[in-house]
Amino acid sequence: xxALTPWEELVTTALLGTDRRALSTPGKEAPLxxxxxxxxxxxxxxxxxxxxxxxxxxxxxxxxxxxxxPPAARQRLATLLTDQPGSGGSGRRGAxxxxxxxxxxxxxxxxxxxxxxxPELLPALLNAAxxxxxLRPQALTFAGPRALWLARLNPDWKFALRSTPGGxxxxxxxxxxxxxxxxxxxxxxxxxxxxxxxLREHDAQAAxxxxxxxxxxxxxxxxxxxxxxxxxxxxxxDEPFLEEALTDRSRNVRATAAELLSALPASALAARMAAxxxxxxxxxxxxxxxTLTVEAPHECDAAMERDGVVAKPPTGRxxxxxxxxxxxxxxxxxxWQGRLGNRTxxxxxxxxxxxxxxxxxxxxxxxxxxxxxxxxxxxxxLGTPASPDAAGPGAVSLxxxxxxxxxxxPRERADWVAxxxxxxxxxxxxxxxxxxxxxxxxxxxxAVVDALNIARDAGSYPxxxxxxxxxxxxxxxxxxxxxxxxxxxxxxxxxxxxxGAGGYWSEAFQRLVTTxxxxxxxxxxxxx
Amino acid sequence: xTQQGVRWTADQVLALAPDAPxxxxxxxxxxxxxxxxxxxxxxxTVWGLCKGSGSKPYQTxxxxxxxxxxAGPAYKCSCPSRKFPCKHALGxxxxxxxxxxxxxxxxxxxxxxxxxxxxxxxxxxxxxSPPSSTPADPEAAHRRAEKRAERITAGVTELEQxxxxxxxxxTAAAEQTGYGLWEETAARMVDAQAPxxxxxxxxxxxxPSSGHGWPVRLLEECALLxxxxxxxxxxxxxxxxxxxxxxxxxxxxxxxxxxxxxDHWLVLAxxxxxxxxxxxRRIWMYGTESGRTALLLSYxxxxxxxxxxxxxxxxxxxxxxxYPGGIRLRADLGEQFTAPAPTPLRPPGVRxxxxxxxxxxxxxxxxxxxxxxxxxxxxxxxxxxxGWQLTDPEEDLALPLSPSAASxxxxxxxxxxxxxxxxxxxxxxxHRGFTPLAAWPKDAEGxxxxx
Numbered sequence: 001x002x003a004l005t006p007w008e009e010l011v012t013t014a015l016l017g018t019d020r021r022a023l024s025t026p027g028k029e030a031p032l033x034x035x036x037x038x039x040x041x042x043x044x045x046x047x048x049x050x051x052x053x054x055x056x057x058x059x060x061x062x063x064x065x066x067x068x069x070p071p072a073a074r075q076r077l078a079t080l081l082t083d084q085p086g087s088g089g090s091g092r093r094g095a096x097x098x099x100x101x102x103x104x105x106x107x108x109x110x111x112x113x114x115x116x117x118x119p120e121l122l123p124a125l126l127n128a129a130x131x132x133x134x135l136r137p138q139a140l141t142f143a144g145p146r147a148l149w150l151a152r153l154n155p156d157w158k159f160a161l162r163s164t165p166g167g168x169x170x171x172x173x174x175x176x177x178x179x180x181x182x183x184x185x186x187x188x189x190x191x192x193x194x195x196x197x198x199l200r201e202h203d204a205q206a207a208x209x210x211x212x213x214x215x216x217x218x219x220x221x222x223x224x225x226x227x228x229x230x231x232x233x234x235x236x237x238d239e240p241f242l243e244e245a246l247t248d249r250s251r252n253v254r255a256t257a258a259e260l261l262s263a264l265p266a267s268a269l270a271a272r273m274a275a276x277x278x279x280x281x282x283x284x285x286x287x288x289x290x291t292l293t294v295e296a297p298h299e300c301d302a303a304m305e306r307d308g309v310v311a312k313p314p315t316g317r318x319x320x321x322x323x324x325x326x327x328x329x330x331x332x333x334x335x336w337q338g339r340l341g342n343r344t345x346x347x348x349x350x351x352x353x354x355x356x357x358x359x360x361x362x363x364x365x366x367x368x369x370x371x372x373x374x375x376x377x378x379x380x381x382l383g384t385p386a387s388p389d390a391a392g393p394g395a396v397s398l399x400x401x402x403x404x405x406x407x408x409x410p411r412e413r414a415d416w417v418a419x420x421x422x423x424x425x426x427x428x429x430x431x432x433x434x435x436x437x438x439x440x441x442x443x444x445x446x447a448v449v450d451a452l453n454i455a456r457d458a459g460s461y462p463x464x465x466x467x468x469x470x471x472x473x474x475x476x477x478x479x480x481x482x483x484x485x486x487x488x489x490x491x492x493x494x495x496x497x498x499x500g501a502g503g504y505w506s507e508a509f510q511r512l513v514t515t516x517x518x519x520x521x522x523x524x525x526x527x528x
Numbered sequence: 529x530t531q532q533g534v535r536w537t538a539d540q541v542l543a544l545a546p547d548a549p550x551x552x553x554x555x556x557x558x559x560x561x562x563x564x565x566x567x568x569x570x571x572x573t574v575w576g577l578c579k580g581s582g583s584k585p586y587q588t589x590x591x592x593x594x595x596x597x598x599a600g601p602a603y604k605c606s607c608p609s610r611k612f613p614c615k616h617a618l619g620x621x622x623x624x625x626x627x628x629x630x631x632x633x634x635x636x637x638x639x640x641x642x643x644x645x646x647x648x649x650x651x652x653x654x655x656x657s658p659p660s661s662t663p664a665d666p667e668a669a670h671r672r673a674e675k676r677a678e679r680i681t682a683g684v685t686e687l688e689q690x691x692x693x694x695x696x697x698x699t700a701a702a703e704q705t706g707y708g709l710w711e712e713t714a715a716r717m718v719d720a721q722a723p724x725x726x727x728x729x730x731x732x733x734x735x736p737s738s739g740h741g742w743p744v745r746l747l748e749e750c751a752l753l754x755x756x757x758x759x760x761x762x763x764x765x766x767x768x769x770x771x772x773x774x775x776x777x778x779x780x781x782x783x784x785x786x787x788x789x790x791d792h793w794l795v796l797a798x799x800x801x802x803x804x805x806x807x808x809r810r811i812w813m814y815g816t817e818s819g820r821t822a823l824l825l826s827y828x829x830x831x832x833x834x835x836x837x838x839x840x841x842x843x844x845x846x847x848x849x850x851y852p853g854g855i856r857l858r859a860d861l862g863e864q865f866t867a868p869a870p871t872p873l874r875p876p877g878v879r880x881x882x883x884x885x886x887x888x889x890x891x892x893x894x895x896x897x898x899x900x901x902x903x904x905x906x907x908x909x910x911x912x913x914x915g916w917q918l919t920d921p922e923e924d925l926a927l928p929l930s931p932s933a934a935s936x937x938x939x940x941x942x943x944x945x946x947x948x949x950x951x952x953x954x955x956x957x958x959h960r961g962f963t964p965l966a967a968w969p970k971d972a973e974g975x976x977x978x979x
Contacts, residue, residue, distance in 0.1 A: 035754035047891045150943065
């Protein structure tokens with residue numbers, strides 16, 4: 001056993017006590033001698049502190065070539081990140097803006113302008129993205145390579161490595177064929193998906209060619225993931241490859257291939273589906289007014305299954321209507337005009353449908369219009385915004401309407417929703433507002449503000465409209481702030497109003513105006 | 529002095545906030561929306577009207593020069609908040625810092641001017657009649673001091689007895705006896721009017737439950753407490769400076785002495801520590817011409833922010849005077865000649881081995897010193913098997929970070945700033961390790977606070 005150092009001797013003696021263990025140098029009073037010696041040793045030990053040997057320093061983070069933020073924008077970001085959720089006490093929102101809600105917009109603007117993140121704000125940024133998955137893609141793009149470097153050092157930020165294709169590793173330049181080929185052959189699955197995704201964005205043909213080289217030898221679940229990358233830049237040149245995949249061993253791969261082919265109206269599969277669907281729907285000219293008659297398929301044959309039709313319906317649905325739906329939503333919409341007496345989509349949609357098939361048929365057309373991004377059919381199926389069944393649970397649900405709206409040009413979309421709000425108020429409009437371009441076009445913004453104003457005059461509390469209010473804060477054009485100023489005054493309490501509602505409305509409009517001002521400032525600050 | 533372009537940053541403004549909810553509330557008001565008639569004067573005052581929930585807007589004025597007041601920025605607001613500064617003052621300063629044109633230069637309106645004039649008058653009066661350092665009745669003061677010294681001596685003697693008892697029976701028993709015994713002893717030291725001793729005794733009580741290595745730490749702290757006791761009992765025989773150090777460590781109040789030093793003082797760091805009764809704010813300053821480092825202390829009663837607040841990274845032209853003692857770090861802020869303003873200056877750094885040597889030398893003058901302020905040049909935050917350290921690639925040596933520093937969010941800000949490259953770091957270097965407080969990356973301007 002090695003001899004104890006004088007200091008270790010002292011610590012042992014102190015633990016046991018001087019009554020049990022005598023000091024080697026007896027002095028005045030044993031405990032005081034011990035304390036004297038310990039004091040000298042302690043000061044000596046501290047004064048003699050030496051630095052430790054250096055550990056191997058980390059690999060430096062990759063350079064971020066993006067320009068730094070302008071100072072005002074940097075400050076704004078720091079302020080937005082200070083506003084962590086849950087740090088305030090009260091439930092009521094008051095007149096001050098919700099800064100955290102502006103972060104997504106701030107990030108998308110900063111990314112659009114190509115700025116790099118200030119390093120000292122990366123921890124706060126990563127923590128914000130950790131708590132809010134919806135924020136992650138934008139936040140990680142903005143955070144750049146140094147955030148991934150940080151994430152490798154702190155387990156709390158592991159999500160950043162997962163959310164970034166290839167775990168933030170450097171992918172070869174898409175034009176470097178040799179490097180691309182090597183990573184495709186030797187890379188891990190995640191790296192290969194990342195490579196294929198990047199390549200597909202850069203050169204769709206090359207990506208498909210690369211996939212073809214190893215397609216036969218890939219595992220079924222890998223084939224499915226790889227096939228999914230074809231959604232980006234899908235075009236007619238992909239058809240032979242997809243047609244081949246229709247005979248794949250895996251049912252999921254076959255279904256995905258069929259779905260992709262049906263989104264190509266000129267494909268052979270689309271033509272086959274068109275023929276099948278056409279045989280089910282006809283115009284009955286014998287009736288007093290022309291009427292659509294529907295004869296759903298009687299069987300799902302092997303050829304249909306090969307083209308992706310799922311034979312077994314989900315519980316609660318009839319087989320024949322299930323098959324009909326699949327045929328109609330995979331058939332190219334432009335095939336119907338010739339089939340149904342050269343009518344326009346609007347005229348076709350207006351035709352009465354015999355035997356309660358209307359809902360089934362229109363729902364399938366809606367799915368087709370969404371998949372094929374067909375504006376004319378979307379417009380026809382949406383109908384006029386003011387029509388009474390536009391708000392009700394008619395043939396086309398609000399969720400489907402929202403999807404159909406997405407196929408229309410932004411301005412038309414905004415006008416339709418503005419019309420809808422004018423006719424039906426705000427309570428059903430939330431979903432539809434979500435698909436409108438930001439900032440809202442002027443007529444849409446006015447429709448929303450007018451509707452809020454009407455709701456206020458009706459005497460209800462603003463929090464019944466907090467969803468729309470929140471959207472308005474994020475989506476209204478900042479230029480509207482001037483017009484809204486008048487609404488921030490506390491109105492006289494009317495008889496049928498809920499107690500105190502006027503004050504709360506004034507507060508809500510104040511918050512709206514302040515938020516719009518803030519958004520205008522954010523845009524200015526991020527403009528070089 | 530505060531011309532366009534040298535305003536504060538949002539971080540610097542938010543550093544003035546008394547607590548986190550104020551920071552949040554303040555930043556929400558830091559936009560043009562609720563403000564009207566806002567303006568600022570070239571002399572460092574900002575004013576504005578803030579729309580609240582009532583019909584009458586709040587009147588907010590901030591004076592960031594506070595020439596001669598020695599209390600950081602001064603605020604006045606007609607809101608009922610007892611927070612100081614209130615959210616309106618913070619919001620106003622944020623809008624002013626934002627430089628978006630909402631706060632133009634101009635003449636203060638009557639309601640702001642009234643307060644400013646009163647302030648200026650009071651300051652002028654103060655300056656013309658500085659508080660006399662000699663008490664009204666020197667005889668009585670002397671008797672009071674004698675009396676207090678007697679009580680401290682009695683306390684010290686009792687404490688020596690307690691330490692003796694502890695070591696006679698062995699510290700192994702301290703693990704069982706728990707906190708109560710020390711709480712009682714600490715209370716006795718408060719009675720003896722030795723708050724410095726009381727605080728050390730209270731910390732002693734927490735050591736046995738502090739995990740691995742506690743017997744070493746307990747012996748160290750007992751020994752240093754004993755050393756302080758002996759220092760007090762023999763203070764007449766000590767050199768003046770060491771005797772002054774002992775007096776201040778025991779907890780006797782002191783006054784700054786000697787001529788004030790005027791310099792451009794860069795604010796390196798500001799952070800608070802709090803216990804149930806008191807919030808202590810430490811502000812580290814660096815004299816860009818004299819090269820001296822100073823520590824300003826400010827206190828707030830429980831739940832209230834200390835009155836002095838200086839935003840990190842700004843520099844001010846001011847005079848400081850130091851308290852007596854061996855190290856002469858602690859100082860008081862005397863007259864301020866300008867408002868704090870941004871500066872590109874940063875303190876020069878030393879190598880890692882010099883940093884530990886400085887601490888060692890400082891212990892000679894003050895053996896009770898926990899840590900010493902130091903700026904390290906070109907060090908890289910590095911993860912080792914024992915935790916984080918700052919490595920000096922030139923010397924191939926490193927300073928481990930103190931355990932408390934390694935668990936603070938500032939660590940990650942430091943690591944992010946470095947990105948694996950060396951940078952300049954200011955902090956406290958001591959036997960528990962290094963605590964980083966501010967950093968300057970190679971090719972960026974401004975001081976980044978880490979606390």
